[in-house]
Amino acid sequence: MLFQYLEDSARAHSARIAVIDGERTYSYEELEAASNQMARTLRNQGIGRGDRVGLHLDKSLEAIIGLFGILKAGAAYVPIDPASPEWRLNFIARDCALSGVITIPTWHASLRDVESLRCIILVEARPTNTLRVPQEQGAPVTLTWADVRAQSSAPVEPLAESSPEDLAYILYTSGSTGQPKGVMLSHRAGHAFVDWAFSVAGVRPGDRVSSHAPLHFDLSVFDVFATAKGAATLVLVPTSLSVFPRELADFIAYKHIAIWYSVPSVLTQLVARGELSRHGFPNLRTVLFAGEVFPLKYLRQLVLTLPRPRYLNLYGPTETNVCTFHLVTPADLARSEPLPIGQVCCGDEVFVIRDDGILAGAGEEGELCVAGPTLMSGYWGMEERTRQVLGPIPGHAFAYRTGDRVIRESGGALCFLGRRDDMVKVRGHRIELSAVEEVLLRHPDVEESAALTLPDDLTGNELRAFVVLRDNASTSPQDLRQHCANYLPRYMVPTRIDACEALPKTTTGKKDKVRLQEQARQLV
Amino acid sequence: MNETVASYTEEQVAQIIRAHIDQEFLFRTKDSGLADDDSLIARGVIDSMGIFRLVNFLEQRFEISVSPPDIVMENFRSLQAIRAFTVTRLRGRDGQETD
Numbered sequence: 001m002l003f004q005y006l007e008d009s010a011r012a013h014s015a016r017i018a019v020i021d022g023e024r025t026y027s028y029e030e031l032e033a034a035s036n037q038m039a040r041t042l043r044n045q046g047i048g049r050g051d052r053v054g055l056h057l058d059k060s061l062e063a064i065i066g067l068f069g070i071l072k073a074g075a076a077y078v079p080i081d082p083a084s085p086e087w088r089l090n091f092i093a094r095d096c097a098l099s100g101v102i103t104i105p106t107w108h109a110s111l112r113d114v115e116s117l118r119c120i121i122l123v124e125a126r127p128t129n130t131l132r133v134p135q136e137q138g139a140p141v142t143l144t145w146a147d148v149r150a151q152s153s154a155p156v157e158p159l160a161e162s163s164p165e166d167l168a169y170i171l172y173t174s175g176s177t178g179q180p181k182g183v184m185l186s187h188r189a190g191h192a193f194v195d196w197a198f199s200v201a202g203v204r205p206g207d208r209v210s211s212h213a214p215l216h217f218d219l220s221v222f223d224v225f226a227t228a229k230g231a232a233t234l235v236l237v238p239t240s241l242s243v244f245p246r247e248l249a250d251f252i253a254y255k256h257i258a259i260w261y262s263v264p265s266v267l268t269q270l271v272a273r274g275e276l277s278r279h280g281f282p283n284l285r286t287v288l289f290a291g292e293v294f295p296l297k298y299l300r301q302l303v304l305t306l307p308r309p310r311y312l313n314l315y316g317p318t319e320t321n322v323c324t325f326h327l328v329t330p331a332d333l334a335r336s337e338p339l340p341i342g343q344v345c346c347g348d349e350v351f352v353i354r355d356d357g358i359l360a361g362a363g364e365e366g367e368l369c370v371a372g373p374t375l376m377s378g379y380w381g382m383e384e385r386t387r388q389v390l391g392p393i394p395g396h397a398f399a400y401r402t403g404d405r406v407i408r409e410s411g412g413a414l415c416f417l418g419r420r421d422d423m424v425k426v427r428g429h430r431i432e433l434s435a436v437e438e439v440l441l442r443h444p445d446v447e448e449s450a451a452l453t454l455p456d457d458l459t460g461n462e463l464r465a466f467v468v469l470r471d472n473a474s475t476s477p478q479d480l481r482q483h484c485a486n487y488l489p490r491y492m493v494p495t496r497i498d499a500c501e502a503l504p505k506t507t508t509g510k511k512d513k514v515r516l517q518e519q520a521r522q523l524v
Numbered sequence: 525m526n527e528t529v530a531s532y533t534e535e536q537v538a539q540i541i542r543a544h545i546d547q548e549f550l551f552r553t554k555d556s557g558l559a560d561d562d563s564l565i566a567r568g569v570i571d572s573m574g575i576f577r578l579v580n581f582l583e584q585r586f587e588i589s590v591s592p593p594d595i596v597m598e599n600f601r602s603l604q605a606i607r608a609f610t611v612t613r614l615r616g617r618d619g620q621e622t623d
Contacts, residue, residue, distance in 0.1 A: 083568040240565040242572045244596055269572060273592050427573070459573055478547060490568060495577075 002168050002190050003071040005228035006032060007155075013205060013231040020208075020255070021061040021236045028231065031065065033153035038069020040151040045119040045141060047099045049074035049159050049166060054093060054101035056080045059215055059236050062123045062145065066102040067215065067224065069148075074159045075099065076167035078182070079215035086110050087487050088180065092172050093117070096182050096380050100140075112139055119143055164188035170380055171218055171318050174423075174431050174492065178438035182380030183318045185221075192373035193321035194225040196346040200312065200325065201286045203230035207258040208283065212237045212266065217428070218318045219290060222261055232259075242266060245274035253279035259286045260309075263428030264294035265460040271302040272458055281306055290314035290322065291428030293338050293416065295457040300333045315341035315416070317430075319389070319400050321374040323348045324414055340413035341406070348372030350414065351395045352406055359394050365407040365417060371399040424453045427460045429491040436465060436494065439487045443480060445473035450503050450511045451494060454520055464520045465494040468502060498523055532586070532614065538607045544581055545603065549574055560604045565597065575600060582606075588613040 009016070010032035018031040026034070047053060053070040055077045057063040070077040080092055082104075090110065093101065097116035104124050111120055117140040124145070168187045175181040201222075203209065209227040211234050213219035227234040235255050241248045249270055252260065267289060270276060287302075287309045294313065303311060311328035326332075326342025344350045351369040352360040360366035371393075378386035393399045405417040422433040433451040440449035448468040453461040469475060477497045484493045504515035532540075549569045564570045570578060578600070579590045588610065599609040 239568070240563075240597060243565050243570060243575045243600070245572075246592055247596055266572070273576075273595065275592055459576065462573075490571070 001071065001162060001164070001166075001187050002194070002225055003035070003068050005194070005225055006035065006068050009228055009231040016205065016231050017233045018228070019061055019064050019234045019236065021064075022238070024061055026061055031068065034065040034149070035068035035072055036153050036155050037148050037151040038065055039072035039156045041121065041143060041148045042069065042073040042075065042100055042119070043156055044151075045100060047073055047075055047118060049162060051075040051099040052078050052096050052167070052170060054078045054080055054098045054103070055215060056082055056089065056101055056103040056107065057123060058082050058239065059211060059220075060123075061236075062102075063215060064224065064234070064236075066121075070100075070102075071168060072156055074162060074166070076169050076184075078170045078172070079220075080172070081214060081216050081489055084489050085486050088489065090114065092180060092182070095180075096170055108142065112142075114140075121145070121148060164191065165377070167377060169221075171216060173318055174429075174435050176421075176432040176434045176438075178435045178442070178487065181382060181385065184377040184380050185321070186377050189321055189374050189376065190221060190225065192346050192348075193221065194229060197222050197288075197314075197322065198226040198229050200345070201226060201259050201261075201288060202310075203227065203232050203259060205231040207232040207285075208235050208256050209233065209259045210235055210237055210252070210257050210261060212242070212260070212262040213428075214239070217291075218321065219261055219263070219428075221321065222288070242269075245269040245272070249274035249276050249279060252284065253281055256283040257281075258283045259288070260284065261288040261290075263291040264289045264299075265292065265427040267302055268295065268298040268458060268460070271298050271305060276302075276305045281308070284309045286310050286312065288312045288314055290316070292425040292460070296333070296335060296339060297457055299328070299339065303328065303333060313339050313342060315414075316370075316374070317400075317402050317404070319376040320348070320370045320402070322346060323350060323370045323372070323374055326413065337415065340409060340415045342413050346372065346374045348374055349396065349399075351393060351399060352408060352414075353393055353395075353401075357394060360408070362408055362410060365405055367420060368402045368404045368406040368414065369393045369396070369399040370402060371396040375400050424461060424463075426453065426463050426491055429489075431463065431492050436463070436484065436488065436492055439484055440465060440467055440480065440497075442487070443475065443483050445469050445475040446480070448503050450516055452513060452516045452520060454517060463492070463494045465497045466500050466503060466516060466519070467497060469499050496520075496523065534607065534611055537586070537610050537614070538603070540585060541582075541606055541610065542603055544585070545569070545578070548577065548581075560602065562603070563601055564603070564606075565601060570600065578606075582610055586610055586614060588617055 010028040014029035016028050017025050018028045019026045053075045067077050093114045100119045102121045105122050119141040121143045164187045167184050168190050170182040170184050172180040172182050209232050211223040313326040314322045315324045316322035324341045325345050326340045349371045352366040354360045354366040389401050403420045406414045424431050436451035437449040440446050446467050447470045451465045480497045504512040506512045
């Protein structure tokens with residue numbers, strides 16, 4: 001089980017620093033004790049195996065304690081972006097029937113009506129304030145952080161019948177209809193990835209490992225668990241620093257980060273605007289990146305500026321954790337095509353299936369399919385959707401169809417070519433364009449909608465949209481962006497929405513993406 | 525409008541910046557608008573890409589130049605900070621012009 005990484009390190013290296021959150025540090029012993037208190041708090045509310053608990057917090061010491069506590073209780077954690085609109089928070093809470101949620105007082109009122117909730121744990125709430133309202137019949141119990149910390153810190157009773165197939169976490173991603181879908185990952189899947197990633201990244205006791213990605217982003221699985229496995233130190237990178245590449249560079253240097261993991265767009269910003277040559281980064285040994293294609297121009301600059309670390313490209317949709325990887329070599333930097341996604345890893349197998357359903361030969365393109373231990377257990381509550389992507393393929397009885405088009409190079413390395421559907425990546429976040437279009441269509445003034453991305457090497461894809469408004473509509477583009485923000489996470493809100501008379505169509509009546517891009521490019 | 529006017533009052537600067545941020549970044553949540561000293565960064569109003577859109581805007585609108593060492597938390601933390609930074613730059617520019 002994933003929490004055993006923490007238990008083992010707490011036993012062997014109790015005094016080592018486990019987490020650094022700004023000025024606060026926690027040793028392995030302290031993290032172990034606090035997460036036991038959290039686990040006990042949840043168990044006391046009847047929460048355990050087979051339940052789900054929302055983790056609706058900014059990344060913080062409390063969030064890490066919560067994460068391990070939820071797992072120790074036997075439940076699965078469901079990280080929810082605190083910047084999400086209320087609609088999305090409520091949708092997720094109800095969709096996966098959360099039994100408990102860890103959040104801050106601001107959200108108490110909007111969560112208390114979620115029928116499945118047995119308890120709401122409020123971080124930052126003062127024990128003496130008005131939260132001690134009389135408990136209404138059937139309403140969830142409200143607890144404060146102080147209530148959690150008042151529990152015994154002894155380990156909770158181990159579960160009699162736990163299994164590696166138990167769910168460890170559910171990550172919600174963009175769904176094509178505008179409703180998010182929950183990717184279920186088991187302890188087994190997490191282990192297969194973490195054990196592999198831990199060794200390939202070379203995590204050593206005492207290493208400072210970055211925690212850059214938010215917890216609802218699957219990159220965080222490496223950060224949290226590979227660090228715990230290695231008795232290394234997780235350094236929480238403040239969200240605000242990602243906005244300021246120069247200060248982020250200082251942070252990496254001054255915090256002696258040894259292992260860095262983020263989406264490429266963060267590294268692109270660091271290299272373009274972080275003035276990296278001000279520092280030597282003597283501690284930095286491994287740089288991992290995943291989530292999108294790293295523009296070679298900036299990767300080249302990065303490796304030239306910082307030649308010492310090893311650079312690793314990890315690939316895998318949330319549904320497979322990570323399933324292939326590629327160690328960047330000097331020869332890669334001279335390429336004109338994008339960096340390969342490389343070789344299969346984590347004990348998985350990969351298959352390339354041609355459009356006609358036959359296994360592709362060398363040099364033939366097809367859809368990448370993955371089989372093996374890192375696969376998800378399915379989409380929460382969506383059996384039909386799960387069956388569409390998980391099942392038999394030529395060459396294997398049970399595989400995940402990624403929807404990614406790839407080709408195998410003559411040397412055997414896999415290269416990513418694009419998507420079979422309209423999913424795009426915006427700074428590592430996956431977005432189904434149809435989801436944005438659907439949400440726009442929910443607005444009463446919108447007759448037709450089209451979402452698209454404009455690629456840019458430096459700033460990554462920019463999300464834009466066009467709408468055709470109904471006659472006499474008075475909605476402004478700003479109203480429409482606000483409308484999107486009511487339903488979608490911020491990264492899915494188009495930076496610009498333009499109204500037009502009609503959407504350009506192809507001869508077959510589909511939206512003409514090429515002409516839409518041309519139109520969008522002219523509107524700056 | 526005073527696009528070609530070299531100098532702005534502090535109030536005008538504040539208004540222009542607030543209007544731009546409202547327009548570009550702020551999708552008001554049900555509870556609140558944005559106070560002058562609210563952290564734009566902590567509240568996620570401005571993200572890693574947004575900061576560069578904002579810098580471009582300031583450069584073009586006020587004809588000032590913003591270099592990488594300027595793009596730090598201290599100058600972009602809040603509406604107030606952005607205003608103070610912009611005003612300082614405008615004054616610096618006027619100083620250079622009259623020298």
